[in-house]
Amino acid sequence: MYVVLLAYTAPIEEIDYVLPDHAEWLTRQYERGNFLASGRRDPRIGVVIIARPMARGKLDAILATDPFSVKHMAAYEVIEFSPTRTAPELRSVNEAVAR
Template sequence: MFVVLLTYTAPIEEIDYVLPDHADWLTKQYENGHFLASGKRNPCIGGVIVTRPMARGKLDAILATDPFALQHLATYEVIEFSPTRTAPELRPVNEAVAH
């Protein structure tokens, strides 16, 4: 499982211009079953994505298709973690405790 921290590297006006494309990209990732949660950071300096378990290379390939990445508007810090506890409603997506 991964937590991805996006940090904007461009003025918010440029981010806002590409935001609809980024939102469409997020929708596609949810539809494909890759992401569990996402949202803006507070203060609004970027975003956060929580992914389902997957290979790191697959995640890197997915992130490379984000319009923010394609237009060099954000950087990505990827944090891998192995949850050992999960709320009951998340157990089906946590391979570590689902068995």
């Protein structure tokens, strides 16, 4: 699994202009089963995304298509982790404990 931290590098007014495109991109990723959760950081300095387990290269390719990435409006930090404990609601997406 991955936690992806996006930090805006553009003024918030420019972020707001691209936000509808980013929201459509997020919708496609949920439809494809790539993401489990996402939302704004508080304070509003970026976004947090939780991605399901996949090859790191695949995740990098997905993130490269985010409009914020395409327009160089955010910096991305990807944190890979292997959850050893999971709430019952998430066990089906945690390969480590689903076995």
